Amino acid sequence: MPEAKAYAAASAKSPLALTKIPRREPGANDVQLEILFTGVCHSDLHTVRNEWSSFMPTVYPAVPGHEIVGRVAKVGKEVKKLKVGDIGAVGCLVDSDGTCPECKDGLEQFCANATFTYNGQDKKLGGVTYGGYSDSVVVDERFVLRVPKGLDHAGAAPLLCAGITTYSPMKHWGVKKGKKVGVVGLGGLGHMGVKFARALGAHVVVFTTSPNKKEDALRLGAHEVVLSKDANEMAKQLGSFDFILDAVSADHDVNAYLNLLRRDGNLTLVGAPEKPFPISAFGLIMGRRSLSGSPIGGIAETQEMLDFCGKNNIVSDVEIIPIQKINEAYERLLKSDVKYRFSIDMASLKAE
Ligand SMILES: NC(=O)c1ccc[n+]([C@@H]2O[C@H](COP(=O)([O-])OP(=O)(O)OC[C@H]3O[C@@H](n4cnc5c(N)ncnc54)[C@H](OP(=O)(O)O)[C@@H]3O)[C@@H](O)[C@H]2O)c1
Ligand SMILES: [Zn+2]
Numbered sequence: 001m002p003e004a005k006a007y008a009a010a011s012a013k014s015p016l017a018l019t020k021i022p023r024r025e026p027g028a029n030d031v032q033l034e035i036l037f038t039g040v041c042h043s044d045l046h047t048v049r050n051e052w053s054s055f056m057p058t059v060y061p062a063v064p065g066h067e068i069v070g071r072v073a074k075v076g077k078e079v080k081k082l083k084v085g086d087i088g089a090v091g092c093l094v095d096s097d098g099t100c101p102e103c104k105d106g107l108e109q110f111c112a113n114a115t116f117t118y119n120g121q122d123k124k125l126g127g128v129t130y131g132g133y134s135d136s137v138v139v140d141e142r143f144v145l146r147v148p149k150g151l152d153h154a155g156a157a158p159l160l161c162a163g164i165t166t167y168s169p170m171k172h173w174g175v176k177k178g179k180k181v182g183v184v185g186l187g188g189l190g191h192m193g194v195k196f197a198r199a200l201g202a203h204v205v206v207f208t209t210s211p212n213k214k215e216d217a218l219r220l221g222a223h224e225v226v227l228s229k230d231a232n233e234m235a236k237q238l239g240s241f242d243f244i245l246d247a248v249s250a251d252h253d254v255n256a257y258l259n260l261l262r263r264d265g266n267l268t269l270v271g272a273p274e275k276p277f278p279i280s281a282f283g284l285i286m287g288r289r290s291l292s293g294s295p296i297g298g299i300a301e302t303q304e305m306l307d308f309c310g311k312n313n314i315v316s317d318v319e320i321i322p323i324q325k326i327n328e329a330y331e332r333l334l335k336s337d338v339k340y341r342f343s344i345d346m347a348s349l350k351a352e
């Protein structure tokens with residue numbers, strides 16, 4: 001069995017450390033990527049620390065990473081999408097049944113038999129799936145995306161989760177010119193949300209708890225920035241939004257944002273904090289507002305998003321780190337101290 005180098009957590013309390021993991025020999029429909037960059041998603045941290053134990057308990061050792069850009073190293077004989085040397089990408093999904101109504105609609109993210117890139121059930125090798133904090137990965141070509149030429153590889157990696165997770169609900173809820181859109185939390189997801197909302201033509205307002213991010217928010221494309229702890233600033237925005245994307249990773253008051261929606265406005269949660277929170281019925285009743293959630297996106301829409309980024313020259317703002325700094329990076333994520341996504345340079349893993 002071929003092996004790959006990887007960084008794994010042995011338990012919810014362990015730091016990530018070097019290990020070896022099995023990777024399958026590419027089959028007829030498989031693509032093997034030599035991983036160049038992997039983005040660091042807050043979901044990696046939630047998973048490593050088993051913070052989603054009630055929904056999807058973590059299986060250890062856990063190798064996170066679902067924002068992967070790599071160079072095609074090998075292809076199976078049936079593979080048509082990519083050839084050796086091409087730049088490919090893998091996001092949060094590596095397989096699905098392909099036969100259910102969700103898959104037939106091209107919405108693999110809703111397939112009951114979808115396989116997540118990490119902490120999923122590996123239907124080919126058995127055991128658990130291992131993600132992109134690794135030097136290579138083998139994935140069915142149906143789940144490998146093409147990276148448009150010209151996009152910076154380190155900045156493109158986060159598009160595979162932070163990008164699609166913010167693009168998909170904005171398309172679904174009709175974000176376009178003439179709409180007022182809020183983005184709550186200027187982290188990895190939030191900063192991509194700002195870029196997409198602006199590129200789609202909306203009036204964009206960022207809500208942040210970090211005063212030092214104000215200038216960045218404007219530079220990233222926001223028309224206005226609101227410090228969410230300032231009650232006066234919040235009050236000025238009451239009842240005015242068509243759509244709000246909540247990308248906060250921790251406990252916060254969602255009701256404050258429901259009140260900012262206008263009639264028939266929608267608040268979509270993409271952030272997935274550990275603990276449930278209370279919702280005021282009147283915040284929804286008055287104004288016929290809606291509250292929903294949205295997970296990542298399907299493969300076709302992920303390619304559409306990448307192509308949109310290619311055309312509009314959109315990538316994530318990244319701080320490139322060696323894999324050896326990953327535990328430090330997690331601590332900084334918890335302090336909202338990242339501008340605005342860590343992208344791991346996997347060349348650093350070769351040195352170990
Ligand atoms: N739905 C999906 O499919 C999906 C996909 C990927 C990630 N996620 C989830 O989305 C969330 C965000 O992920 P991310 O990678 O963007 O995380 P991140 O980079 O850590 O950003 C989270 C941001 O939330 C804000 N925040 C943090 N703690 C807060 C608090 N106590 N109160 C208010 N705001 C706070 C901060 O923004 P400010 O400094 O601007 O306040 C922070 O930068 C995570 O829960 C992640 O698991 C969901
Ligand atoms: Zn993610």
Ligand SMILES: [Zn+2]
Pocket residue numbers: 096097098099100101102103104108111112113114
């Ligand atoms: Zn399916």
